[in-house]
Amino acid sequence: MNQGALALNILKFLAPAVPMTVAVTVLSFTLALILGLAVGLSQISGYRPMVLLAKGYVDVLRGVPLLVQIFFIYFGLGGLLNLERFAAGVLAIGICYSAYLAEIIRSGIESIARGQHEAAASLGMSNTQALRFVILPQATRVIIPPAANEFIACLKDSSLVSIIGLRELTRAGREYYSQYFVDFQTWLLVGVVYLCMTLLLTKLTRHLEHRFAVRGFGMGVRR
Amino acid sequence: MDHDGPALRARGISKRFGNLVVVDGLDLDVAVSEVVVMLGPSGSGKSTLLRCFNGLERLDAGIIEVGGVRLDPTCDTIHAVRAKVGMVFQQFNLFPHLSALDNVALAPRTVLKLPKEQAINQARERLERVGLGAKLDSFPAELSGGQQQRVAIARALAMDPQVMLFDEPTSALDPEMIGEVLAVMRDLAQSGMTMIVVSHEIGFAREVAHRVIFLDEGKILESGPPNQVLSAPRHPRAKEFFDKVL
Ligand SMILES: Nc1ncnc2c1ncn2[C@@H]1O[C@H](COP(=O)(O)OP(=O)(O)OP(=O)(O)O)[C@@H](O)[C@H]1O
Numbered sequence: 001m002n003q004g005a006l007a008l009n010i011l012k013f014l015a016p017a018v019p020m021t022v023a024v025t026v027l028s029f030t031l032a033l034i035l036g037l038a039v040g041l042s043q044i045s046g047y048r049p050m051v052l053l054a055k056g057y058v059d060v061l062r063g064v065p066l067l068v069q070i071f072f073i074y075f076g077l078g079g080l081l082n083l084e085r086f087a088a089g090v091l092a093i094g095i096c097y098s099a100y101l102a103e104i105i106r107s108g109i110e111s112i113a114r115g116q117h118e119a120a121a122s123l124g125m126s127n128t129q130a131l132r133f134v135i136l137p138q139a140t141r142v143i144i145p146p147a148a149n150e151f152i153a154c155l156k157d158s159s160l161v162s163i164i165g166l167r168e169l170t171r172a173g174r175e176y177y178s179q180y181f182v183d184f185q186t187w188l189l190v191g192v193v194y195l196c197m198t199l200l201l202t203k204l205t206r207h208l209e210h211r212f213a214v215r216g217f218g219m220g221v222r223r
Numbered sequence: 224m225d226h227d228g229p230a231l232r233a234r235g236i237s238k239r240f241g242n243l244v245v246v247d248g249l250d251l252d253v254a255v256s257e258v259v260v261m262l263g264p265s266g267s268g269k270s271t272l273l274r275c276f277n278g279l280e281r282l283d284a285g286i287i288e289v290g291g292v293r294l295d296p297t298c299d300t301i302h303a304v305r306a307k308v309g310m311v312f313q314q315f316n317l318f319p320h321l322s323a324l325d326n327v328a329l330a331p332r333t334v335l336k337l338p339k340e341q342a343i344n345q346a347r348e349r350l351e352r353v354g355l356g357a358k359l360d361s362f363p364a365e366l367s368g369g370q371q372q373r374v375a376i377a378r379a380l381a382m383d384p385q386v387m388l389f390d391e392p393t394s395a396l397d398p399e400m401i402g403e404v405l406a407v408m409r410d411l412a413q414s415g416m417t418m419i420v421v422s423h424e425i426g427f428a429r430e431v432a433h434r435v436i437f438l439d440e441g442k443i444l445e446s447g448p449p450n451q452v453l454s455a456p457r458h459p460r461a462k463e464f465f466d467k468v469l
């Protein structure tokens with residue numbers, strides 16, 4: 001087989017696994033966003049038990065390797081809760097990433113000047129209204145770039161679920177290798193496919209940053 | 224206003240930060256349509272007092288009433304009462320992610336639940352009134368300091384407040400922009416708005432204020448017509464302060 005045909009052959013083998021990588025990434029990151037927002041808001045709720053709980057959540061999850069968390073949820077909890085691989089994988093990555101996102105969201109919100117809260121309050125807005133109409137729209141601008149980094153990291157870390165037998169991109173690479181014993185080209189192409197996806201994501205997040213840019217404010221978008 | 228008493232009444236109010244007593248058992252009545260200018264040394268508690276008047280600070284003692292309704296930061300009705308007290312800040316505190324029009328329309332839409340169109344129309348009128356009819360779609364970062372402060376005044380007025388509080392509204396402004404903001408405030412005073420203004424603009428105090436108050440260490444040491452307080456203060460600390468400022 002010449003190199004071109006080999007590459008095509010490998011890519012054909014890898015392609016069916018791409019949707020799984022995308023599904024694990026998108027679902028777990030969505031879960032991470034929802035949990036992260038809840039935990040991030042809890043951290044600044046000012047209600048002590050909630051603050052402590054949220055801080056504990058973040059500290060524990062950031063302090064344990066993701067791989068160990070995947071093992072724990074799939075083998076440890078999975079047996080008890082009857083979780084299948086896919087659910088366990090998404091849950092593990094989602095929960096782990098929610099800790100990082102909680103920190104990003106918390107610091108994003110805290111970066112908005114106190115005067116903004118006060119202006120909103122002095123107009124009679126409730127805390128929820130202030131958060132929704134004044135604080136979060138501004139915090140989003142601050143949150144998007146680091147959250148986008150996490151999204152890309154999440155895509156790459158989705159390869160870890162190959163270990164519990166989910167047939168995503170990395171797993172497909174291993175299968176190809178164990179059938180045909182071509183290592184250099186296989187892993188090179190697996191890497192290239194990941195790279196294409198992360199580059200696509202980078203483009204997407206640039207677009208998002210632009211959309212949330214404020215006129216006359218950093219980023220230089222003026223209509 | 225649908226009651227006969229003062230627009231704002233404070234009785235025995237105190238505010239501490241830790242051991243520091245910032246407002247010290249203070250009484251104040253401000254009549255409807257009265258304009259009060261408050262002066263005092265840095266750290267004398269002027270900002271804190273204003274923040275007490277709209278419930279941004281929780282009192283340690285005393286009561287505050289706005290239009291006869293008790294202002295109680297621990298109570299659910301605080302937002303409704305607070306909406307009746309407009310506040311203008313030294314640093315403007317406009318919402319940077321919203322246009323001038325949306326800055327003014329936001330609270331009427333969310334707090335008063337006005338329909339969008341009505342809120343926008345009303346916001347346009349308010350901005351025209353402060354001379355910014357041509358800047359409706361500008362964002363705060365595209366406006367000068369004086370323009371931003373006028374948007375902030377329009378934003379507070381959009382809630383139809385019974386009392387307006389101003390915390391050094393011109394001290395973050397370049398000198399050439401102070402006049403335009405004071406002019407808006409003068410118009411507002413002439414239209415009968417009840418105003419409490421912390422400002423060291425003595426000309427404004429002399430011309431517009433009905434009463435000048437000198438605050439020191441959380442107490443009112445001097446209170447009276449501008450001419451009397453500014454020209455012939457009785458209290459030595461007030462004398463000392465005005466000798467420096469005037
Ligand atoms: N949130 C706070 N926590 C602790 N101390 C505070 C707080 N806010 C104000 N203070 C203190 O209370 C005192 C009065 O502050 P305040 O801002 O009311 O003074 P001011 O008269 O407005 O002064 P300035 O003319 O400098 O604006 C100061 O000593 C200040 O350090």
Ligand SMILES: [Mg+2]
Nearest residue numbers: 269270271390
């Ligand atoms: Mg002050």
